[in-house]
Amino acid sequence: MxxxxxxxxxxxxxxxxxxxxxxxxxxxxxxxxxxxxxxxxxxxxxxxxxxxxxxxxxxxxxxxxxxxxxxxxxxxxxxxxxxxxxxxxxxxxxxxxxxxxxxxxNQDPHYLRDALLYKLTVEAQKRVEASALSKREIIRRLGTSATQLYRLLDQTNYSKSVDQLLSLLHVLDCDVELLVRAKRATRKAA
Structure with a gap:
């Protein structure tokens, strides 16, 4: 070819x-x-x-x-x-x-954002299942509706924000730490 x-x-x-x-x-x-x-x-x-x-x-x-x-x-x-x-x-x-x-x-920013949302959503699902709090209590503490909670827990929904997921994880008594580090240089300077 x-x-x-x-x-x-x-x-x-x-x-x-x-x-x-x-x-x-x-x-x-x-x-x-x-x-x-x-x-x-x-x-x-x-x-x-x-x-x-x-x-x-x-x-x-x-x-x-x-x-x-x-x-x-x-x-x-x-x-x-x-x-x-x-x-x-x-x-x-x-x-x-x-x-x-x-x-x-290619480090597409939309793809990377969606990958982060997916990882946070899966973690939130695990924490909700393991939590002693009822879903009704989680909804009350978030100040939201049941529908919104289920949207947050849906890994195919990418219209949610990282902020919403962090709020949910906080209600579930989770500390979320983000690690930001510089990438290693892949090219040598001339």
Whole structure:
């Protein structure tokens, strides 16, 4: 496959570009991929979404291509609901990459926020189950409704805020500590 050309899905014979709902991160489902191409000069996949084009280096995938076993075909995988892509090496081996792997590598802020909300929600669910407080008492202390509590405990609801989850965890007598640290430099200064 040529570097920089957008892939078509040969199995179904149509361009992989589709109309896609607005989506970056995990809100409302995984990111839909419109097209994927190879950039052999940068040794990376170029993943086109409705909003932008992201890159994922070959070195970050499980089945790594080499000079002896290069990528011969790449396509948006319809079996994954356009939420991932598959690549085929010259040897016939196939590798699949999910859109979340691309978002995590590119440090997408919406994806990272949603990942934090998910972790806090799962922890809140565990704490509510283990708590001696009844759900009615938790609702009273939060000053909210039963519906709002169930929204806070729903891990698929990303319209809630971190502040709301922290309030819930505080009512459950939990101390939440956030650790902020600088990333290690990945490149050497010239």
């Amino acid at each position: 040529e570097s920089g050309s957008w892939a078509t899905d040969d199995r179904q014979g149509y361009q992989t570009s589709t109309s896609v709902a607005r989506r970056i991160g995990t809100r409302g489902g995984a990111m839909k991929i419109q097209a994927v191409s190879l950039n052999n000069r940068k040794k990376a996949f170029q993943v086109k979404t409705s909003k932008r084009t992201l890159q994922l280096p070959y070195s970050k995938v499980d089945l790594k291509p080499s000079a002896a076993d290069p990528i011969v075909r790449v396509f948006v995988d319809k079996e994954l609901g356009s939420e991932g892509f598959t690549y085929v090496l010259k040897s016939g081996k196939e590798g699949t990459v999910h859109s979340e792997q691309v978002l995590a590598y």
